[in-house]
Amino acid sequence: MRGPPQILVSTFVVLPVGIDVQPEPHRFQIGLVPSDNTRSRVTLTFAQSIDAKIAGTGGRQLFLSGEESMKMTHWMRTMHDGIFIGVGTAVNDNLQLNGARPVIVSTCITIHPINRSISAVRLLPFPAQNTHFQYYHHPRPIGVGVSPWVISAPPPKIEGFFASEDHGEKLQRWEARRDVLQAASATVILVEPRQYVHPDLPPATSNLPPRAVLRSLREEGIHSVMVEGGARVIQSFLSERLADALIVTTSPVLGREQIPSLEYIQTELFGRDILVALKLLS
Numbered sequence: 001m002r003g004p005p006q007i008l009v010s011t012f013v014v015l016p017v018g019i020d021v022q023p024e025p026h027r028f029q030i031g032l033v034p035s036d037n038t039r040s041r042v043t044l045t046f047a048q049s050i051d052a053k054i055a056g057t058g059g060r061q062l063f064l065s066g067e068e069s070m071k072m073t074h075w076m077r078t079m080h081d082g083i084f085i086g087v088g089t090a091v092n093d094n095l096q097l098n099g100a101r102p103v104i105v106s107t108c109i110t111i112h113p114i115n116r117s118i119s120a121v122r123l124l125p126f127p128a129q130n131t132h133f134q135y136y137h138h139p140r141p142i143g144v145g146v147s148p149w150v151i152s153a154p155p156p157k158i159e160g161f162f163a164s165e166d167h168g169e170k171l172q173r174w175e176a177r178r179d180v181l182q183a184a185s186a187t188v189i190l191v192e193p194r195q196y197v198h199p200d201l202p203p204a205t206s207n208l209p210p211r212a213v214l215r216s217l218r219e220e221g222i223h224s225v226m227v228e229g230g231a232r233v234i235q236s237f238l239s240e241r242l243a244d245a246l247i248v249t250t251s252p253v254l255g256r257e258q259i260p261s262l263e264y265i266q267t268e269l270f271g272r273d274i275l276v277a278l279k280l281l282s
């Protein structure tokens with residue numbers, strides 16, 4: 001099996017100590033001079049099908065990457081200080097996130113209305129249900145298990161233009177869930193929430209401000225993060241132009257379930273384009 005693509009090897013090369021590269025001699029080389037040196041550097045990365053799907057119907061996890069590119073993803077994780085995902089992914093996927101500290105972003109650590117009706121707080125703390133916690137509690141031989149950090153913010157006092165009527169209750173619930181997570185080995189890091197959340201704003205806008213999240217991470221010593229998803233996190237990072245590099249794996253499959261089976265024929269690079277040939281099986 002081949003190693004990681006050359007472009008990534010030179011991208012994520014670890015520089016020898018003492019070499020003075022501005023602004024910091026730290027792993028990530030693309031966008032070496034970040035626009036804002038007060039935040040973690042971001043590699044935004046995900047896998048998609050040729051019809052641009054990153055998940056199946058109802059958020060079903062799709063296994064898009066082939067063996068080699070999944071290995072490359074695992075390798076790329078080790079080249080960052082943190083792996084960053086939204087709580088939607090943390091709850092939906094049975095993930096390992098091995099190789100760097102997992103960072104999970106969730107506003108209120110509150111009941112998360114995911115399709116399987118499990119709340120993040122019920123799932124995350126229990127090793128038996130979540131592979132990551134299993135690895136933390138039973139580290140693998142290469143010692144990859146690290147306790148996750150959960151980034152959150154207490155519920156805001158003002159919603160819309162008015163004081164939140166049930167703020168006290170919401171805060172109590174949030175504190176209870178935070179305590180459960182902490183008891184389950186997670187470190188909860190607080191970020192400054194938006195001053196108020198307008199109920200009419202689209203959901204991504206009302207979540208934790210990504211720039212503030214990246215600043216907190218940098219203060220905690222996380223210089224580089226690999227943001228893996230899911231859909232809402234990718235959308236909010238892109239819309240705030242918070243990606244120093246974008247690394248996308250495109251797999252020769254269709255994400256839509258109603259499409260009949262396809263036989264993979266070949267992938268070829270054609271100039272800067274990727275040409276994928278598939279045969280439709282009737």
Ligand SMILES: NC(=O)C1=CN([C@@H]2O[C@H](COP(=O)(O)OP(=O)(O)OC[C@H]3O[C@@H](n4cnc5c(N)ncnc54)[C@H](OP(=O)(O)O)[C@@H]3O)[C@@H](O)[C@H]2O)C=CC1
Binds near residue numbers: 093
């Ligand atoms: N193909 C691929 O490479 C990948 C695919 N996926 C797929 O993505 C899907 C999950 O995506 P999705 O459901 O959108 O969930 P996400 O993983 O994007 O998590 C979204 C949640 O994160 C919290 N959050 C906090 N701050 C922000 C912010 N600034 N922007 C966005 N979210 C924020 C919110 O939860 P709260 O309400 O608690 O604040 C929000 O609901 C799964 O199906 C998974 O399989 C995931 C990763 C990679």
Ligand SMILES: Nc1nc(O)c(N)c(N[C@@H]2O[C@H](COP(=O)(O)O)[C@@H](O)[C@H]2O)n1
Binds near residue numbers: 061065073089098
């Ligand atoms: N690179 C990549 N290819 C796919 O096909 C994927 N489904 C994902 N998803 C992301 O990787 C996590 C699962 O990988 P591990 O089990 O942790 O190795 C998943 O949670 C997504 O973040 N990525």
